[in-house]
Amino acid sequence: MRTIVVGTRQSQLALTQTGQVINALKQICELQALPFQFEIRKILTKGDQILDVTLSKVGGKGLFVKEIEQAMMDKEIDLAVHSMKDMPSELPEGLMTGAVPRRVDPRDALISRVGTTLDELPQGAKVGTSSLRRASQLKAYRPDLHIESIRGNIDSRLRKLETEGFDAIILAAAGLYRMGWEDRITSFLPVDICLPAVGQGALGIECREEDEEVRHLLSLYNDPDTAATVAAERSFLGSLNGGCQVPIGAFASLHNKEWGDETPEGGIRLTGMVGSPDGTVILKETASGERPHELGEQVAEMLRSRGAEEILSEVRG
């Protein structure tokens, strides 16, 4: 019996979602009579050591995955579970995404002490988020709000909501669901007001390209619909040279049969946005197509032709 070693960050969210993935993989092993057992190996990443520094100031790209990928290339671990939105768009040589499991709720959530929804927040309310993407879209919708930086893991942000005088904070619904803390959500931000981060709500499971056994196991856990929609979003981000610390949002969905859905059968519909951090400019475009990679590039090009590069280069300084 082979022991598959699973590497993970040490945050509560990382440990929880790694445990959930291992449980799902164990179930698959049982059903398919595959001879694998699992072991968890905790890894301290740079991103976790400097959680109190604004990540955009220290070059956020890949800060949470680098050490884990090194351990995988050194064969200290065989598999790693990442939040898709923390994964850099390019994987190192020899590593691959073996599975993208079914996505959970991609929306951002409002956790508020002074009114249930965004519309109900009082004039000038103090809202905590360190995401330029969230700040940009919130300011565009409610210019009166005071957006202030808040950092740390999900649990420490929930604590800071009380201790640091925020009226509300914004967090990804997905992380709260995975932790079982969804009762803290007072409302959801609709995607037409606040486009989520690329890949938000999805996980990516990374493995070595040459590891056929793990690849086979992961292929049984992959959700092709999620993989295709997230691939379109990531192509869009990569095409704009994105990373996670830029005011870029995107959301892709598959054709569904509801009335008014203009997406062609079997197609993907992708909306992408680039905004100025103060919310005075929001560029947003939507297109549909069947090939995720081309679709991502197409929406990026539509935004570039409207001046997206200028906004982004200003942000990057």
Ligand SMILES: NCc1[nH]cc(CCC(=O)O)c1CC(=O)O
């Ligand atoms: N930015 C950190 C981060 N990375 C992944 C999640 C959880 C949501 C997800 O898996 O998409 C979060 C927390 C948040 O943004 O509120």
